[in-house]
Amino acid sequence: MDTIQILFFSLSALAIFSAIMVLVSKNPVHSVLWLIAVFFAISGHYILLNAQFLAIVNLIVYAGAIMVLFLFVIMLMNLNSEGEPRKNWWMKLAGVVSGGCFLVVMVSLVKQATELSGKAALMKTGDIGLIKNLGKALFSDFVVPFEISSVLFLSAMVGAVVIGKKD
Secondary structure, X not given: OXXXXXXXXXXXXXXXXXXXXXXXXXXXXXXXXXXXXXXXXXXXXXXXXXXXXXXXXXXXXXXXXXXXXXXXXXXXXXXXXXXXXXXXXXHHHHHHHHHHHHHHXXXXXXXXXXXXXXXXXXXXXXXXXXXXXHHHHHHHOOHHHHHHHHHHHHHHHHHHHHHHOOO
């Protein structure tokens, strides 16, 4: 077993454990923090796949911005267990039935995936997910759509400032 396989299995275990803790945690703030741990594990998988740009974007956008926003919303809502309504037994039963159906589908997919055990993915070179290649494609092949989107974002920011400005 080489280092990449050890990293893959440890990151997978971290992601699965953190995802289970998101569901099991009673405190919503703890659930958000466990979800950030899941995003870090997924970013580690992206790095193992040689997709550094996706790893950094995942950390910045999801773990950095969206999870902080979730955390602030949860803290501002002041969720507590006393104010939460009790769930009926039929809602719990519906959750168990839908979870069981999902488990059956996942088990059937894993059984079908055994056909892929001897096959490998073909790659031309090892530089597919590098930022250098993304920058070359962005500024040579897709320069016009890139500039149009930058003008759109600039006009949206100017519009937000004009709308939000106090008279």
